[in-house]
Amino acid sequence: MTASRVTIGDVARHAEVSTSAVSKVLRNAYGVSPAMRTRVLAAIKELGYRPHGAARALRGHTSTLGVLLPDLRNPFFPDLIDGIAEELGDTCYQVVISQAGRDPAGESRAVHALIDQSVGGVVLVAPLSPPADLEVIAKAVPVVVLGRDDRSPHYDAVFGDEEVGAGLVVEHLAGLGHRRIAHLADAAWHGSGRGEPATPPDPRAHAYERAMARLGLGAYADIVRTSYTEEGGRAGVGELLRRPEPPTAVFAGADLVAIGALGALREAGLDVPGDVSVAGYDNSWLAGLAHISLTSVDQPGLTMGRTAARLLLERIGGRTASARISITPTLVTRRTTAAAPPPGHNPDAANFNVTEI
Missing domain, CATH: 3.40.50.2300 (Response regulator)
Known part of the structure; x- marks a missing residue:
């Protein structure tokens, strides 16, 4: 029997179940027993059954x-x-x-x-x-x-869990002696219409602020809103480097943003992590590359x-x-975070011009 000629009725007879049971398994319907699922899938494999897309569409599936x-x-x-x-x-x-x-x-x-x-x-x-x-x-x-x-x-x-994730980063950096810990946040959240009572405008940025306050570092909280892109990370760091007192640590809200931040800092002549520590979020495959070795929250x-x-x-x-x-996320520490530089350590960054965020 060729696959093109096999029908849902053939599968039902082979599995000794009803056609509605086969349909439920095909749709992975809620409440199908494991035994029923195993029996029907075995019949589908043995017969080489393939659902007909046009027919399914006509039936509303x-x-x-x-x-x-x-x-x-x-x-x-x-x-x-x-x-x-x-x-x-x-x-x-x-x-x-x-x-x-x-x-x-x-x-x-x-x-x-x-x-x-x-x-x-x-x-x-x-x-x-x-x-x-x-x-x-x-x-x-x-x-x-x-x-x-x-x-x-x-x-x-x-x-x-944003509270846990942001808390892990801030606690890690604070534990290394950092106080001026800045956050690169997603500008898309700002003014997007998410600011309803049940949905905070930016849960990751808010979690960062709460973590800073909890550790007594609320006065040092510094958020730059930028695009969640590599270019956004570069632009965000450009703004941070123009501060009278630039941060000694940068918490990027996504690994891709952190990659841009790393490039910008190194182009400015700053050492990572000697001058500035950098942490990301998501623990994507980029973070684990040997030449990047980015500390990141693992979702x-x-x-x-x-x-x-x-x-x-x-x-x-x-x-x-x-x-x-x-x-619940965890934190994976790598080579982009280290002890804060000593007080008074404030290396001059090279000229770094980024005007678009």
Whole structure:
């Protein structure tokens, strides 16, 4: 029997289950028993069954799920995609990736383009839209938000614990004797519409401020808002170096930003970590490269992606109760952080001109 001739009824008879049971397994519907799933998947493999995409679309089903990313350059995002793909490995679903851009209007267009393609559900990575807008989207298609601590009865959320992550960095740097610890924050959060009571405008920056205050360093808190790009890291450091008293440590809100910061500091003639320590966030593959060796907060992207995909499949399968899952980060220390320079150590940076942020 060739794969093109195998039907869902053939699979059901071979597995000795109903066609509705096969359909539930194909959709990874919520509540399918492990034994049923194993039996049906074995029958699918033995018969070489492949769902017919056009027929599924006519029945109101789809074999694609959308993933919306803010951009395609952040080295942390491939870990999320890998996790999502791994979780979907034994299902009929494939991932369609779309780029949202860095403004709510562009994000809205991208989301609705995915919905127009009849995706079965959407994972929104660090979306800019306020919860009220996301709830409207969730009424049209199952939604999981990845990277934001939202509370909504209509969609699920998977996020890293920002309080723990930012606290780990600040405590590490303070423990090394640093006081002037600056933070490079994501400018996209500022004025994006996220500033509703249940959603702080920038949870990572707020967590940094609280950690500084908790350690008695609130007076030294210094935030520069920049783009979450390598260029943004360079520009942010350019602004920090123009301070009357530049920081002795920089906490970048993403590894890609930290890479730009490292380049800018070295171009300015400053030693890392002798003059300035630098830490990032996400512990992406870039951070572990031998010639970079960046201290970074480890968010397990693979786990976060798998969790988001699992929740989305459950939503598609019929679960209506809201789920919020927090992932606890850890800190990986490497060669870009060291003891603070002694008091009075204030090396002159070379001329460093960056005007755009």
